[in-house]
Amino acid sequence: QVQLVESGGGLVQAGGSLRLSCAASGRTFSNYAMGWFRQAPGKEREFVAAISWNGGSTDYADSVKGRFTISRDNAKNTVYLYLQMNSLKPEDTAVYYCAARSRGYYSVLWGGYDYWGQGTQVTVSS
Numbered sequence: 001q002v003q004l005v006e007s008g009g010g011l012v013q014a015g016g017s018l019r020l021s022c023a024a025s026g027r028t029f030s031n032y033a034m035g036w037f038r039q040a041p042g043k044e045r046e047f048v049a050a051i052s053w054n055g056g057s058t059d060y061a062d063s064v065k066g067r068f069t070i071s072r073d074n075a076k077n078t079v080y081l082y083l084q085m086n087s088l089k090p091e092d093t094a095v096y097y098c099a100a101r102s103r104g105y106y107s108v109l110w111g112g113y114d115y116w117g118q119g120t121q122v123t124v125s126s
Contacts, residue, residue: 002026002115006098009120016088016124022081022098022117029079033106034072035113036083038094038122048096049083050106059108064092088124095119 008020020036035050049060049070058070067087073080081098099113107113 004117006120020083030074033101040094053104
């Protein structure tokens with residue numbers, strides 16, 4: 001059974017930090033590229049960050065570059081994906097989704113991913 005389970009969301013003041021986690025199991029996700037996307041109310045789902053299967057390559061949306069860091073831990077049967085979010089802004093408020101792509105290299109398009117988590121809410125107050 002494939003599971004991607006996000007955690008770590010919450011309410012934080014502008015300028016604060018949060019660390020999102022995603023536990024992926026049920027496939028050999030250590031061979032999968034993974035990414036984070038977000039969706040704010042009334043807006044389309046958008047790319048945030050992505051990482052290749054071995055962590056050797058990453059990419060970020062321009063809006064989060066220099067503030068967010070994506071990483072992963074392939075050491076165990078359950079692969080963990082992280083998103084360290086610093087200097088948060090009210091415009092970062094959204095539901096954040098973890099995604100996995102059954103290829104080693106990532107995509108910035110949400111349609112390029114095969115598995116999704118249920119999402120975790122991040123709210124940044126001004």
